[in-house]
Amino acid sequence: MIKEKVNVMLVPVSAAGGLLATMAEEYLVMIILVAVAISMDVISGLIRAAATGEAITSKKGTKGFWKKMILLFSMAFAFFLDCAMPIILEVCSIKMPFENTLIFGSIVCVYIVLNESISITENIMKTNNKAVPKWLKKLLTGAKGKIDEMDDDQKKK
Numbered sequence: 001m002i003k004e005k006v007n008v009m010l011v012p013v014s015a016a017g018g019l020l021a022t023m024a025e026e027y028l029v030m031i032i033l034v035a036v037a038i039s040m041d042v043i044s045g046l047i048r049a050a051a052t053g054e055a056i057t058s059k060k061g062t063k064g065f066w067k068k069m070i071l072l073f074s075m076a077f078a079f080f081l082d083c084a085m086p087i088i089l090e091v092c093s094i095k096m097p098f099e100n101t102l103i104f105g106s107i108v109c110v111y112i113v114l115n116e117s118i119s120i121t122e123n124i125m126k127t128n129n130k131a132v133p134k135w136l137k138k139l140l141t142g143a144k145g146k147i148d149e150m151d152d153d154q155k156k157k
Helices: 002-052 058-091 103-127 134-156
Strands: none
Touching: 002 058, 002 103, 058 103, 103 134
16 A cells, blocks of 8 residues: 555656756756856845845845745746747647747846846945946846847837
8 A cells, every 4th residue: 555655656756857857957057047146146135234234124035035936937937938839839830930949948047147147236236336347237237128128129019
């Protein structure tokens, strides 16, 4: 009886492990970059709060935690789209206009890293305005602005 329950549990655990191994192979670099950017943002935010005397409350921490969780969820959703869209489009007999099958994950991961980098730069500048050049924040904000402009252009069409 116990042996049967163990065998039943092995199937979903093995499937999940196989899925994670496959995803890690294709998405490992993107996952690491996003994880590092998020971690650096959290750490720089804590340093900024300590350096500026800003109170760190559990309410702020909880809100920040959920914001980071939705970033990770959006990344996972983009990875899902990378897997699902080619299948859906093939079923509908629609050919994708590009060969890269990691397009959604790549775009979302770049966007997350850009946003986190802007936040890190702001945290550093609020702590010590001379620690990074001001043009760095302008460069990052400009890159994000270009992506947002492309989004706005798509809305106009």
